[in-house]
Amino acid sequence: MTLPVPAVLRIVSRSSPMALAQVARVQAELAALHQGIHTEVVPVTTSGDRWTGALSALGGKGAFTKEVDAALLAGEADLAVHCVKDVPADRPLPAGTVFAAFLRRDDVRDALVHPAGLTLDQLPPGSRIGTSSVRRIAQLAVTHPQLVCVPMRGNANRRLEKLAAGEADALLLAASGLARIGAEHRISEILPVELMCPPIGAGVLAIQCREDDAATIAAVSGLGDEDAWRETTAERMFLHVLQGHCNSPIAGFARAERDGRLSLRGRVFSPDGKTVLDAHEWAGPLDPATLGTSVAVALLRQGAREVIDAIPH
Structure with a gap:
């Protein structure tokens, strides 16, 4: 009916x-x-x-x-x-x-916004990056320890206003979010997922x-969208099994291939970026939820529980 x-x-x-x-x-x-x-x-x-x-x-x-x-x-x-x-x-x-x-899923990547169009590698030491994301802060500590993260919250429009007011030298924002508000032209660099692993559900x-x-x-x-459902189901089960809290730098993304295969990469960081745990698996015959569970368990075997529980929240 x-x-x-x-x-x-x-x-x-x-x-x-x-x-x-x-x-x-x-x-x-x-x-x-x-x-x-x-x-x-x-x-x-x-x-x-x-x-x-x-x-x-x-x-x-x-x-x-x-x-x-x-x-x-x-x-x-x-x-x-x-x-x-x-x-x-x-x-x-x-x-x-x-x-x-x-x-249907949009771009999962993070984007750098710099008024002069500089990339992360071009920013001088001490440059202030506006972000309150523990995920971004931990990964920047790994790849660009010479940069300084300054707390910045609010919707994307408000953060762009704060950047213009000089409260930071650059911003890290979701590429898809900037596209949704018609601000793609503000992007100076799209960061590859290998450099800045996305949040769950990006x-x-x-x-x-x-x-x-x-x-x-x-x-x-x-x-x-079937691919979005499979990817999101795997990612959310991954996060559910890890039982991370809002101060836990946890990242990960699943990818559905045209041939039906599904992969999931998951990462757990300490807030200072000194501990980095990484797991990447392909589903094969596994359903998305089982894949998410398997990647989470692989990280738990590496000590993810201890890393997460050591972070105040």
Whole structure:
């Protein structure tokens, strides 16, 4: 039995320009999939958006999703759009909700923004890199210890304003995020994943629905991308098994090949970059979740548990 497509779908989202750009993509893809469908945006400001200090003080990445989850569960909206990298993987989604689709993946890489277009290697010693990401800070400590990281939070637009105000000499931001807000021209260097391993879920937008809302799930499931689902499932299981916290420099990305093979590289760092654990496996016949588990176990054998537990949070 085919369920009728709802006449109107209400989309709850953070109110930042980045989040609204992500919603616009979902709206466009829904319009292409279902002729005549109407969507409305229900904007919310999360505690993570309001807070300017360390995320650990708010309980980590969940600070960006808690209010969105509440609006969805309360029936104030029919679906939510998330950057997967902002959705905690060390615990399940809120009871009563499911991911109904993972959209085709965008660029997973990090990008350097420098006003004069310099690359990381060209930056003079002591240059201030604006970032509050423990993942980026640890990896820069490994590859470019002569640079200085300065805390910088806020959405991408706000960070670009802070750069212009001289609060840092350069920024590290997600390449996909800069593309979503039309700021690709600000990128001075795209960093290869070998130099800067991405966060779990990088470049993937997820659509979250109430699990009992079969009509909405059916309406949005056609937006799902099989490769994005396989890659994201492997990555999130990897992070779930490691049970990292918001101060844990953990990175990793899965890649689905055209022939169906799936690989996952995972890395765990100490905050100062002096300890680097690395594992890279191919799935073969393994399902994505099993691959994620296997890579996490390989890192645990190398001492990842001790590294993670030694980091204050």
